[in-house]
Amino acid sequence: MIYFYDGSKDAFLTALLYAFSDDDAVLTSGRAQLSLSQKTVFVCTDKRRAEKAKKRLLELDKDSMSDLDTLLRSGEEDRDTVALNYFKFLAKAGKPVRGMLAEDAVAAADACIRRVNFEVHRMHGFLRFMECESGALYAPCAPDADIVDLLARHFLVRLKGYPFVIHDTKRQKAAVSDGTKLFTAPLGQAEVVLSADEEAWQALWREYYKTVNIPSRERLKQMRGYMPVRYWKFLPEKNDPPN
Amino acid sequence: MISEDRLRILTESAKYDVSCSSSGSGRKNEGGIGNGYAAGCCHSFTPDGRCISLLKILLSNDCIFHCRYCMSRAGADVPRATAEPQEICELVMDFYKRNYIEGLFLSSAVHISPDYTMERLLEVVKKLRTEYKFFGYVHVKGIPRADPLLVHETAKYADRMSYNIELPSEESLKLLAPQKSRESLLVPMLRLQRERAEFKAERKKGHFLPAGQTTQMIVGASPERDGKILRLSEGLYRNAGLKRVYYSSYVPLVHDGILPDEPAAAGACREHRLYQADWLLRFYGFSVEELVEEGEDLPLDLDPKCAWALRNLHLFPVEVNRAPLEVLLRVPGIGARSAYKITEARKYTTLDFSALKKMRVVLKRARHFITANGKFCGAAEREIRGLLTAGERAENAVQLDLFSYAETERARSVRTGEL
Structure with a gap:
């Protein structure tokens, strides 16, 4: 299923709960190519659900919200899905997964975060x-x-x-x-x-x-x-x- | 505002100094403009591929020394200029606030006398810190034969200072830079090092060269071999506590019978190999004896780590899931980042080649020297050298698919019957 959301942190956390057990979930805050076979859902922020998701993620990994902040800043088209997969993996593992770089979800998120941070560094100069x-x-x-x-x-x-x-x-x-x-x-x-x-x-x-x-x-x-x-x-x- | 012409003259002869790093200082903004950037920050890149981090400028190019390789040497027919300290300060402030630069690299020809020049350099950096309240990065060149008290005072305001060794041996120095001697360069360097250690031990307020010292050597103007140069560097890192040694491939600016007229064909590549070896000394746990004999040069067709590994094939392949960090760092193609990724990831799972690939560990060279979960994907021993040098030759080499090699290995194993 394709999940649309407004790009905000709270809406992301809400969408995370909705898409949690959907293995083929694609999350996007921009335009996505709609295909006939895929259903689409528009996710609105649910403050209560978002709080719940945030609390749980912070219990699992105290740096998870700063990861999320960085990931959502990325300008890459698949950033929302990359973030979704990363946090799903974190929630399923039940402990910080940052070092598990041989996992697709972690490797993709790690690379995405690295690119954002690198651009910040570059722009400090440029x-x-x-x-x-x-x-x-x-x-x-x-x-x-x-x-x-x-x-x-x-x-x-x-x-x-x-x-x-x-x-x-x-x-x-x-x-x-x-x-x-x-x-x-x-x-x-x-x-x-x-x-x-x-x-x-x-x-x-x-x-x-x-x-x-x-x-x-x-x-x-x-x-x-x-x-x-x-x-x-x-x-x-x-x-x-x-x- | 300084005129474009004078800026051009004063930069023209400062630009061959290669030191441009702005790292190592965590100076705080104490109520003015600017702060340190410990990791260093490049603000632009010029068409020669070098970065601009600092404003490189001479206070004066009007020199009393006769260094034969130098375009500003006494008696040379070049336009001369000398800047007022205030002009430099204004230039720094206005460039800095527009974020053109990370700080100042201030050097000077020996103008009138070493003491006079050092005094003027001190005046600029002191003025910048106290009057202009500038807390950005400042690198000041030490003037050989200047009064140690002036140098000591300058070190209180600068982030980094450097004396250029210039040439890798006393004989070359005598020949090409007759007024400089090994001793006039090394003694102040060691003195500053001692004073810096004392300052640190006393835990006093203020600063004393928070980013330490560096130096520079011209490579290719005199006959010293890489082995000798790197032994000198290693000594400087160990005994003088230097942060960096820079190598500058000789660019002929001056026609002189005892200097080469053409840049050495291998110039840029040789310089690159020296830096690679320098990194191996500082960050990869190598000693110079392992890399190159005193009377020899580094190979140009192979990077120094590959060359070392080929001489020590009996140590390879190593298993990425078990090899300690210091062994991983010695594998050609695996750098600090990849080694770190591997040691992190293997805490959770057994790594095979597809995992390494996913982690973007570059396997072009490394595959000949590692096994992953017991599997070897490299070439036969006698072929490795050819494959490694071929990769170096093809400037725009395409990243080869790992599995195409796995395939050829399998094909070979079918042919030879070896598993």
């Missing part, structure tokens, strides 16, 4: 802020996973006191900080007025990027491996300024 006229910093990005709030936590500590916005243009949401607190909000398009010096700093950075390269040792494949092209869109050093 995010680029622009300085606005007001002094606030604005960083557009389009990561594979839904991680702007995680990124914001890192920059809140690092840029203590600076107001900033990290804008996920793909999901149309933003993590916003006034320099001391954090919140997330939907954000479609942002009107940004850059500070007077911003373009000059970007130009200086481009010059640095160009100079620090050693042209006689070109290894483009290696560069693209470490810094995939999909991350280039918001990097000043990879985009010439508009004339």
